[in-house]
Each structure stands twice: as structure tokens, then as C-alpha cells.
Amino acid sequence: MSQVLDAPPTTAATPLSPAELAALHGLTVSGARPSLPAYVRQLWQRRHFITAFATAKLTAQYSQAKLGQLWQVMTPLLNAAVYYFIFGVLMNTKRDVEDYVPFLVTGVFVFTFTQQSVMAGTRAISGSLGLVRALHFPRASLPISYCLQQLQQLLFSMCALVVILLCFGVPPTASWLLVVPVLALQFTFNTGLALVMARLGSKTPDIAQLMPFVLRTWMYVSGVMWSIDAVLKDQHLPHAVQVLLECNPAAVYIDLMRFALIDSFTRGQLPHHVWAWALGWALLAGVGGFLYFWKAEETYGRG
């Protein structure tokens, strides 16, 4: 076969067609989508990039502020203070709920984690087109990295939360350890959702304008600042609506986190099969989202 190849590069007299020549030398079509196992392998090879990118984004976020990284803790605290002022003081929701401040702050932090992950996911591809168009890497790295950044952010918030809990006299118990599995499940759920949103957002950037409204609605129905149980007690809503409200993923993760952290939030306040719901949502979103994102891998950043 080398007789053919020895032809000088500039002569156009090669008897083979370009496709045959490519096949002969094992050349492949540029920019084709890898198979699923190959994709997962590529992603695993880029794990250090994913973590480094997340940490870099987090650090860069407040690097221009005078107080610097202190804002990592200040921002969630200020958020919680605003909600406390409106729902705790002005609307006096706290009548219904024991340990209202820890209840509220836990809800706000846990929901913010999902909310920010979805928002970041929506912009993960459309907002990083420069990166996508310049370098080769499995595109799922971006949404995953953004969710990791939100997880790191949440860990700062959790430090603040621990201080708040102790200040309001919530005793540390062994159930605090449940925070770890809850966060792992919620992170998987968030990442899956972010992957779905990343694909949608890369096709239709307008979704980024719409999402804040969707997410705010989701927040109000997820019992962030009120107890779904306490509010629904006297209402005679159809059973299906009640199940829907209690099993929505955000409510599930928020309730589990409250159950783990706050001693007055007892098992009785959790919906039935709550761990199964938490696991189910995480698997559904995580696996489904990943497959959905991978299906369009070769189209990101193009056209």
C-alpha cells in the first residue's frame, strides 16, 4: 500500500477518492458524537478539569469585592434574613411552625441549591460558547461543573446554617449525618435537571429569561417558607394534589434536610416513602438528564 502513499503531497493524481484514502489510513470524521461508554470515559478523564473549573468560577465570583470570599457566607445569610422579615415577621407564618427560623433558613438554602443549579445549567452551554467553540471536551463537563460550583456554595451556606441552628438552640444529634446522603441525592437530581436545561437552553436561549418565573413558582409551592402539612391540614384538597405537593422533588429534599437537622421536625411530618422518592427523583433526573444531554453532544456550540 505504500506505493500509493509515496506520491508527493501536491500531486492530485491520487487514484483513490478522499473517502477511500481516509478509510485506508484510519481517519475518522471530525466532530462526531462518541458512544455512551466512550463519552463516560472521556468525562471521567476530565474530572480534574470539572472540579478545577467549578472552584475557579467560585473563587472568581467575589474576587472584585472588598470583602472577598466573605460574601460566600454573607449572601445566603442576607437571603434568609429577607425571607424571615417578610414571612416570619410581616406575615407571621411562624405561628404554625416550631423552630421557625431554622425551618425557614434550611428551606431557603436547600431550595437555592436547586434553583441556582437549574439557572446555571440553563446558561451552561449558551453562556460558554467561546469555550465550547475553542476546545474539545465532553460538553457535559460544563453543566456538571456549574452544579459542583453550586454544591461548593451550598457547603459555605451549611456552615452558616450550623451557626444559626446552634444559636436558636437546636441540639446537634446523630441525625445530622443524614445531611450527607440527602446532599448526594439532591446533587444528582440537580445535575440531571441542569443537563436537561443546558440542552434546552443551548437551542433556545430565551428559556433563560423564562426560568426565574418558573423557579419562583416552584419555590412557593415547595414549602420553603411554610409547612405544606400545616397549611393543607384544614384545606380539603383532592388527595392527588396533596401527594403532588408533597412528592415534588424540591419539597422532598427540603423536608429530608429539615428532618436531618431540626429535632422538632419529626418523622411524622415527612410524607410516606420519602427516601424512595428522593432516590427515585435523583436517579430519574440524573440518568435521564445525562442521556438526554449526550444525545445532542455533537450539536452544542454550532450553527
Place this chain on the structure above:
Amino acid sequence: MAEAETPQGQGREDNAPTVIVDQVDIVYRVHGAGATAGRGAATAALGRILRRGGSPDVRKVHAVRNVSFTARKGEAIGLIGTNGSGKSTLLKAVAGLLPVERGRIFSDGQPSLLGVNAALMNDLTGERNVRLGALAMGMSREQIEERYQEIVDFSGINEKGDFITLPMRTYSSGMAARLRFSIGSAKDHDVLLIDEALATGDRSFQKRSEARIRELRERAGTVFLVSHNNKSIRDTCDRVLWLERGELRMDGPTADVLKEYERFTNPDR
């Protein structure tokens, strides 16, 4: 067979093709740039949504037309042409970052664009950017540790004091460009695509980067270089493709093509 060898290995036949571009057309679709008057108004947008079955008015830009060529191992190929002639577009398509409208592009391994700009963050220190950029290009942590000092030394950032520990936003544009080039050129590539990288930095850095390109070319299979600087094309490339209005106007040895090109751009002389 040859696939099993390392990219730098001498095992492959010389002259083996590394990139085959077969009758390629590239068309950009630009949303929100329709020619009709009154577009962009809310009512017009609403009307489009109501009317549409997935075809809002999109303008097409035919950037590359029917280009074919075969690049072989060991070649350094310059791409020249006036502004907007489709050079960078063609390069991105070879890298697999833009879809082709018609035709096919085959490549050996993964052609990489020399450019990590987008992965770097101005608010981070040069040091963290070196690591981040290298990770983004797919280098392993060990490779980065091994090459870190080399990257910093090559960029010459630390020649005027300890600048590598300062955020990149404090760098002058020349310094930032030098650091970007040193990060981007730190990795070995099968097929390396360089877009106007040599225009950056002062004269001494340009000399060094030309030497680096020659070095990369020896290690890499094939180097593509887009540049408006005919001198750097002459110094680094042995074959030149001349694109004009998206069409391949000439393909041949550097001296011949540059002579024609210079006559085309300076008709008076």
C-alpha cells in the same frame, strides 16, 4: 497497525494523510439578523412565533465553498486570504467545532485549535490559569506539574517580577497573549491549528513563538497556521492554501502562492 503507535512516534509512514477535506461547504445561520424591516420589534417577534413551523427568518452566510485538500504528516500549511475569506471558519470545521453543510472532513486523531483563551478567567492568578487552561486542553495533573515551570518560563511573565501570582486582569494585553500562547502550545497535538497566534507579543517573543511552532511541527503530525503576516507564513510554512470569498483560489508551495497573493493584494506594485 499504525493506530497503536504514539502520535509522536516515528512508526507511521511519512506522508500519510492526517486531514482530508472533501468538497466542503460551510454555512453560518445567523438568528435575529433578518433583512426585513421592522424585525426585532416585539410584534414582529410575536408574529414569527405564531407563524412559525420552526423557520424564523434566518440569514445564511456561505463562508466556505467547495474546498478540498489533503494534508499530510510533517507538513506546515499556511492559510491566507483577505479578511472574511473563510480561513478561521475552515480551521474550526477541521477541528470539528463547526458542522459542514456539504462534504466531509476526515482527520487523524483530534485536531486541536491552539487557543485556550476562553477557558481562562481574568480574575484568577496567572498560576491558576496555567493549571486551568492545561486541564481544559485535556492534560493530566502529572503532565501539568511536569510542564508548569516550562510554561511560565516560556511566557516570560516572570521576567519583570513575580507577575504569575497576580490576577490576569492586571496583565498588559501583550503579557496576557504571551501567557495564552505558552499554555496553548504546551500540549503535544496530532494536528495543530493556529489562528493568528504569531501576531502577539513583542519581537523577541514572536521569534520564540516561531521557534516553538517549528518544534511543535516536528512533534505534531501537521500544523495549520492562519496569519496575515506573510513573513511568519514564509518562515514557518512549506505549503500555502489561499482562500478568497470562501473558495480555494490556490494551493501550492509557499513561495509561489505568496507571490500571487502579494500581487493580488498590492496590484499597484
